[in-house]
Amino acid sequence: MPQAQIVKRMGAAGAPPALGGLGRWCDRHFKWLLVAPAVALILALSIYPLAFSLVVSFINYDFQVPGHGFVGLKNFERVVLDPVARRALVLTAFLSGASVAIEFVLGLLVALAMVRNFAGRGLVMSILIVPLFISPVIVGQAWTLLLQRPFGPTNYILSEILGRDVTISWLTERPYVYISLIVADVWQWTPFMFVILLAGLTSIPPNLYEAAELDGVGPWQTFTAITLPHLAPMMLLALTFRLLDAIRMFDTIFIMTAGGPGTQTYTASYYLYTIGFTQFHLSQATAGSWILLFFTAIVVVLLVRRLLRVETE
Amino acid sequence: MNDRQRRDFQAGLAREVDALLRGEPTRRDFITRFGQMTGMLALSGPMLASMTDWALAQQALALADPATPLGQAQALALAASTEGPTDGSAYRAAEAAKQFSGVTLNMTYEAGLQALDPRNFSGPMWEQITGIRSNVVELSNPDQYSKAVAEHIAGSGAYDVLDISPAWTPSLADGGVIAPLDDYIAEFMNPADLDDYHPLYKALPTYKGKIWGFFDDGDMFALYYRKDVFEDPALMEAYQAQFGAALAPPKTWEEYAQIAQFITDQRAPEIYGAGHFRKAGSPGNQFDFLQQFRANGGQLFDADMKAGLASPEGVRTLENMLAANAASMPGNNELDAVSLWAAFLTGKVAMIYSWPPSGRMAANYSQSATAINFIPMSQIAGKVGYAVVPGNPEHATGFNKALSADSRNPEAAYLFMQWITSPPVSLARVMLPYALRDPYRLSHFSSDLYAGLFDGAKDYLINLNNSANVGLLDPIMPGAQDYFLSLDRMATAVWAGADPMASLETAAAEWDSTTDRLGVESQKAFYEEFLKLPGSTADNTVEKLGMAVNLGG
Numbered sequence: 001m002p003q004a005q006i007v008k009r010m011g012a013a014g015a016p017p018a019l020g021g022l023g024r025w026c027d028r029h030f031k032w033l034l035v036a037p038a039v040a041l042i043l044a045l046s047i048y049p050l051a052f053s054l055v056v057s058f059i060n061y062d063f064q065v066p067g068h069g070f071v072g073l074k075n076f077e078r079v080v081l082d083p084v085a086r087r088a089l090v091l092t093a094f095l096s097g098a099s100v101a102i103e104f105v106l107g108l109l110v111a112l113a114m115v116r117n118f119a120g121r122g123l124v125m126s127i128l129i130v131p132l133f134i135s136p137v138i139v140g141q142a143w144t145l146l147l148q149r150p151f152g153p154t155n156y157i158l159s160e161i162l163g164r165d166v167t168i169s170w171l172t173e174r175p176y177v178y179i180s181l182i183v184a185d186v187w188q189w190t191p192f193m194f195v196i197l198l199a200g201l202t203s204i205p206p207n208l209y210e211a212a213e214l215d216g217v218g219p220w221q222t223f224t225a226i227t228l229p230h231l232a233p234m235m236l237l238a239l240t241f242r243l244l245d246a247i248r249m250f251d252t253i254f255i256m257t258a259g260g261p262g263t264q265t266y267t268a269s270y271y272l273y274t275i276g277f278t279q280f281h282l283s284q285a286t287a288g289s290w291i292l293l294f295f296t297a298i299v300v301v302l303l304v305r306r307l308l309r310v311e312t313e
Numbered sequence: 314m315n316d317r318q319r320r321d322f323q324a325g326l327a328r329e330v331d332a333l334l335r336g337e338p339t340r341r342d343f344i345t346r347f348g349q350m351t352g353m354l355a356l357s358g359p360m361l362a363s364m365t366d367w368a369l370a371q372q373a374l375a376l377a378d379p380a381t382p383l384g385q386a387q388a389l390a391l392a393a394s395t396e397g398p399t400d401g402s403a404y405r406a407a408e409a410a411k412q413f414s415g416v417t418l419n420m421t422y423e424a425g426l427q428a429l430d431p432r433n434f435s436g437p438m439w440e441q442i443t444g445i446r447s448n449v450v451e452l453s454n455p456d457q458y459s460k461a462v463a464e465h466i467a468g469s470g471a472y473d474v475l476d477i478s479p480a481w482t483p484s485l486a487d488g489g490v491i492a493p494l495d496d497y498i499a500e501f502m503n504p505a506d507l508d509d510y511h512p513l514y515k516a517l518p519t520y521k522g523k524i525w526g527f528f529d530d531g532d533m534f535a536l537y538y539r540k541d542v543f544e545d546p547a548l549m550e551a552y553q554a555q556f557g558a559a560l561a562p563p564k565t566w567e568e569y570a571q572i573a574q575f576i577t578d579q580r581a582p583e584i585y586g587a588g589h590f591r592k593a594g595s596p597g598n599q600f601d602f603l604q605q606f607r608a609n610g611g612q613l614f615d616a617d618m619k620a621g622l623a624s625p626e627g628v629r630t631l632e633n634m635l636a637a638n639a640a641s642m643p644g645n646n647e648l649d650a651v652s653l654w655a656a657f658l659t660g661k662v663a664m665i666y667s668w669p670p671s672g673r674m675a676a677n678y679s680q681s682a683t684a685i686n687f688i689p690m691s692q693i694a695g696k697v698g699y700a701v702v703p704g705n706p707e708h709a710t711g712f713n714k715a716l717s718a719d720s721r722n723p724e725a726a727y728l729f730m731q732w733i734t735s736p737p738v739s740l741a742r743v744m745l746p747y748a749l750r751d752p753y754r755l756s757h758f759s760s761d762l763y764a765g766l767f768d769g770a771k772d773y774l775i776n777l778n779n780s781a782n783v784g785l786l787d788p789i790m791p792g793a794q795d796y797f798l799s800l801d802r803m804a805t806a807v808w809a810g811a812d813p814m815a816s817l818e819t820a821a822a823e824w825d826s827t828t829d830r831l832g833v834e835s836q837k838a839f840y841e842e843f844l845k846l847p848g849s850t851a852d853n854t855v856e857k858l859g860m861a862v863n864l865g866g
Contacts, residue, residue, distance in 0.1 A: 026344070063462050064484060064791050064831055149644025151652070172593070172646045172809055260593025261646075262806025262816070279795050280459060281830075 057287040063280035075287035084263045085288060088271040089295065095178070095267060096246035099185040104239060106186065107193025112227075114194070115201045129191040136188065140255030143184040147171055147256075172261050181265065184252045189245075193238050200234030201227070233307070240303040247296055268292045374437035382765040386741040387434070389762075393737035394442050402506040406732035407442045409501055413725035414444030420474035420729075421461065423712075424451035426749050427476070429684055430742055435733050445725055454478075455794075458485075461717070465490040470719040473726035477526065477715050479517045479786070480793040483839050486525050491715040493523040497727040509736050509754045512860040513781045513848045517789075518713050520842060526713035527734040531743075531753030533780045534600065534706040537657065537671045538562055538664045539584070540698040548579055562664075562700035566605055566633040569664070569703050574640035576663045585642035588653050588662040591808060595649040598804035599797040600709040600787070601666075606630040607785050607851045608704025618837045620824035622803075623817040631804075631813040638808060646808045651688070658691045666702045668709060669751035669777055676767035682747035695768055699776035705851050706780045710787060712750075752777055758864055775864050782861040786848040790839035792827045799823040 019027060026033060057075050059068045079085045114125060131139065146152050147170035158166040170180045204227065212222045250269040257265040259274065266274070272292065276285030376391075377384035394407040422428040428451045436447040450472065452460055458481050464471040465488070477485060485491045498507070507515065510528060518526040542548065543560055552560035552575055563569035573586030580586075590597035607613070611626030621627075638645050642662055650667060654674055657665045665671065673679045675697040680690055714730045716723060732738055736756045743752050744763055752758055758778040764771035788796060803820035807813050828836045847855045855861055 062830075063459060066488065148647050148652075150642060150656075151644070167643060169644070169647060172805070174809060258592065258594030260802070260805040261809030262593075262802050262811060264806070264809065274798070277459075278455060278798060 053286045053289065056283050057290055059283060061283035061286070063282070071283070075283045076291065078281075078284050079288040079291055084266055085268075085271055087263065088266040088268050089292075091264075091266065092247060092249065092268040095181060095185075095249055096243060099182050099189070099249075100239060100242050100246050102182065102186050103190045103193045103242060104235070106190045107238070108197050108235075110190070110194045111197040111201055114198055129195060131188045132191045132195075134188065136251035137255055139184055139188045140252035143180065143187075143252070144171065144256050147180055171257055174261075174264060177257055177261070177265055180256060181249075181252060184256065185246065185249065189242060192242060196234055196238040196241075197231065200231045203234075204230040236303070236307045240300075240307060243303065244296070244300065247299070374441050375433070382762040383741070383744050383746070386737075386744050386760075386762045387438075390737045390741040391438060391442075393735070394438075394732065400503050401735065401737070402501070402503045402731050403735035403738050405501050405503065406728040406735065410443040410445055410725055410728040410732070413722060413728075415446075416722050416725050417446040417448050418473040418722060418726055418729055419448045419450055419471060420726075421450050421452050421457055421472055421476050423454055423457060423476065426684060426747055429747050430745060430750065434745060435738065435742055438738075439729060439732065443728075445729065447729070458794075461485065461490055462488065465717075465719055468719060470717075470721045472717045473720040473722055474730055475715045475717050476529075476712050478710050478793075479528070479713050480710075480789045482518060482520050482525050482713065482715070482789060483842065484791040485715065486520050486523075489718055491525055492718040492720075492723065493525055494527075494716060494727060494730075495524055497716075497724070497731075498524060501728065502731055506736055509756050511753060511755060511758070511778065511781045511862060512855045512858075513708065513784050513786070514711075514753050516846050517711070517786070518715075519846075520789075526715035527730055528711065528753060529714045529734050529739070529750060530710075530712040531751040531757075531777065531781065532668055532709045532711040533751070533777055533784055534604065534666050534668065534702050534709055535672070535776055535780045536562060536664060536666045536700040536702050536706075537675060538698050538700060539660075539693060539696055541696045542576060542580070542584060542663045543698065548576070551575075551579060562698065563703050566608070566630075566637075566703050570633060570636035570640055573637055573664060577640050577642075580663075581642075584663050585640075585661060587637055587641045587645075587664045588648060588656050589637065589641060589645055589665070590648050590650045590653045590667070591638065591646040591804070592649045592652075593801060593805040596709065596797070596801070597650065597653075597667075599800040600707045601634065602630060602800050602804055603787065604702065604705055604707035604785055605633060609633075610851065612850075613788060614824075614828075614837075614840055618828050618833050618840065620821040620828070622821040622824065623814065627817040628813050631807050631817070634804070635807065635813075646805075655689055658689050658693060660692045666706070669773075670749060672697070672699060672769075672773040673746070673767070676769060676773075678767040678770075679746050682745075684747040697769065699769070699773050701776065701780045701783060705783050705785045705854060708781070708784045708786050708848065711753075755862060758862070778862055778864050782856045783854045784848050785851065785854070786843075786846060788840075789843045789846065790836065792831050792836065795827040796824055799827070 058070060058072065060071050061068055110128065114121065114128075134142075144152075147154050149155065149167075149169055149171075152170075154170060155166045155168060158168075168176050170176045208226050208230075209222065212226060217225070248269050249267050250273065253259060253265050253267060253270050254273070259266045259270050268288075269292075272285050272288050275281050275288060376387045379385060379388055390403070393401055393403045395404075397404045399405070420431065422431060428449050431447055431449045436449065440446050457476060458478070461472060461475050461477070462485070475485075475491060477491070482491075486493075511531070514528040514531060517528045518524055543562070549560045552558070552572075555575065556571065560572070560575075563572050569587070576584065576586035589601065606622075606626060609626045609629050611624060611630065612621040615621050642656060648656070653662075653665055653667065654671065656662045657671070658674060670679060674685075674688055675691050675693055677691045677694045679685045680688055714734060716727050716730060720726045733742070736754055739750075739754060740757055740760055740763065742748060743750050743757055744766060752763065752774060755778075757763060758774045760774070763774060787793065799820045802823075803816045806819075807816045843849050844853070847853060847858050847860065851857075
């Protein structure tokens with residue numbers, strides 16, 4: 001814009017209005033005002049509840065027991081001494097470990113299969129990642145419909161394939177109930193592994209593979225010497241994200257087994273939900289949440305440390 | 314302003330003006346727009362709330378065809394509220410409530426089908442008669458307890474009328490969440506209407522000598538069986554030959570399992586002997602165990618408040634239940650109440666015991682409402698017989714209408730409760746095809762209008778009445794949820810192969826832990842109060858107390 005035109009428009013704009021006391025204060029603290037809403041939100045929605053939950057875990061906060069007296073470590077003691085809680089913790093480790101391991105292997109295989117271009121690749125990829133966009137509650141409901149006796153078609157299909165009558169109670173019988181939960185989780189979250197690992201695979205420089213081919217290196221050696229080392233950071237990232245999510249496994253259990261039979265499919269999250277929102281022992285549930293947080297933090301620290309080490313290497 | 318300040322000001326001004334002329338946002342723009350957005354957010358809240366209110370607003374009162382029994386019952390309810398008899402509870406409540414015209418009553422209801430009645434029928438009718446609006450707050454069943462408590466702690470006065478499980482009455486009364494009704498009853502109610510409750514239900518809202526609500530849902534379990542199967546000559550002959558007895562609805566739980574197994578052996582896979590809702594988290598396990606355990610002579614607690622589950626009666630109960638499971642349709646242990654209804658209605662099962670809607674669904678009456686279209690049409694209409702569950706049937710949950718102690722309009726709220734549970738209005742409500750409220754007044758059981766709803770409705774009502782005569786109540790005491798959860802865990806563990814006695818011991822330990830947490834002496838006092846109620850034990854039923862209601866049949 002020409003200088004003369006700018007001067008002309010400045011004249012037309014007139015002098016800026018004088019700032020009052022509040023205006024001057026706002027002007028001085030403008031940067032703080034900008035971040036204040038975000039800080040207030042974090043304080044209100046994260047920091048305050050966190051601090052309050054710490055308080056609640058040391059007092060009586062139970063809809064059925066009047067008063068909010070200080071009870072020391074009683075709430076923690078109740079959780080630690082509860083065999084259901086201990087078992088739930090072990091089951092959480094087993095289910096999350098098994099699910100994530102299977103998802104990782106399947107995700108890697110699919111990513112390796114999809115890394116090269118072929119006709120219809122886009123369509124196949126779109127279909128493969130559909131489960132990611134489905135709510136876990138819906139996934140649980142869908143698998144329940146498939147597996148639940150007598151209406152679900154699974155046993156019928158298996159009977160047809162195997163040529164004998166299959167009468168498995170997939171949702172109420174061990175070990176099938178664990179298989180069902182793992183299958184539902186793997187179905188939903190393998191695409192997550194696949195997407196991240198595929199991104200990692202496509203970022204490996206192709207000239208490394210060309211050089212290996214020229215040198216006559218076999219496919220397995222190429223995979224172990226080139227693919228794996230280059231993919232390792234992404235693998236660790238995918239495993240970290242997925243494991244942290246799997247530890248919270250709740251939705252599919254809520255829908256598919258309701259924790260049963262007995263308490264056989266109580267994960268830590270489901271246990272805390274039951275204590276807090278079925279039995280209304282809120283302080284015990286809060287204490288349990290802190291214990292779970294402690295164990296989760298150990299996993300997080302180990303994984304993140306390893307992740308950072310890989311990145312620096 | 315000195316020279317330097319002037320230079321700084323002009324430089325700053327020049328930067329701002331340049332930015333303005335380039336169309337870049339300035340701090341002033343930002344603050345202005347931020348203010349506008351905040352204002353819009355502040356406005357959008359009430360706007361959204363009013364739109365939500367509009368979307369969820371009550372329907373206009375639409376009555377059923379006056380030629381139908383339901384239409385006649387609704388017309389009678391309206392007439393009883395507006396014309397009298399003038400000493401009727403409905404009329405007196407409606408007249409007294411007119412002074413509160415314009416008030417809105419906030420009332421909790423279980424989300425879903427339960428809320429359709431106040432939205433479509435009773436709420437609009439009450440507003441038409443009194444000018445009092447009703448705001449239905451739909452909550453999940455556990456939230457009907459927890460939200461009521463939370464709002465009471467907050468002192469919000471958010472609710473006026475609470476729909477509560479009778480089991481919650483002691484803790485809500487002692488916690489000050491609900492208010493006693495005795496003074497209001499003395500002032501407004503026709504005492505004869507209290508006597509119209511079946512004796513099992515009349516005492517249910519009574520706690521520590523005061524009345525804490527009006528009973529409003531006769532959730533009595535009953536046995537529904539296929540008459541065509543039980544009257545099949547070939548089956549009758551085979552049963553007689555095998556067991557030396559006539560094939561008839563069972564009187565004991567051993568007989569029940571035996572008959573179920575017999576029918577399964579004879580007719581499966583076309584028809585199985587029985588089906589049950591045994592899925593974990595489905596309340597069938599707790600209700601079934603409670604009714605059979607007590608019918609077998611089991612005591613829930615001993616004199617020291619130690620759980621009495623781990624006993625020969627407990628083992629016998631679980632073994633009976635296992636035998637019934639084995640005789641049932643495939644997938645029995647994975648069924649919930651709706652799946653079981655589907656199996657029964659499609660003709661796959663010869664016997665079920667469940668809540669009263671089973672009879673209305675079997676006759677295809679419920680399915681006349683679109684709200685119930687998730688239930689399949691009955692293929693067994695006209696083929697269903699009704700019988701009392703062997704031993705003592707469970708009154709499985711039910712609902713009380715209770716007055717929130719924090720209500721800002723307690724009198725209006727009370728009057729609504731009196732009106733909605735009054736004989737003519739409650740009759741019209743329990744006759745709604747989509748209703749999950751089941752008959753509970755003597756005038757319901759003997760109603761000719763109800764008896765005209767579907768073929769066999771008269772027998773259905775008589776059976777519900779007879780079931781209430783020998784029915785058992787869920788334990789009404791604090792911690793009931795915890796006790797129930799332990800039973801469900803125990804049962805599903807046993808279905809999955811756990812040892813019955815070991816499971817009973819685990820459940821008993823959980824019960825003792827719950828009792829310890831809530832205070833042994835305090836729980837003992839609650840339990841003693843519960844034992845005073847008719848139907849608290851198999852030795853203390855309405856019939857055993859000599860108060861049975863005989864409707865014939």
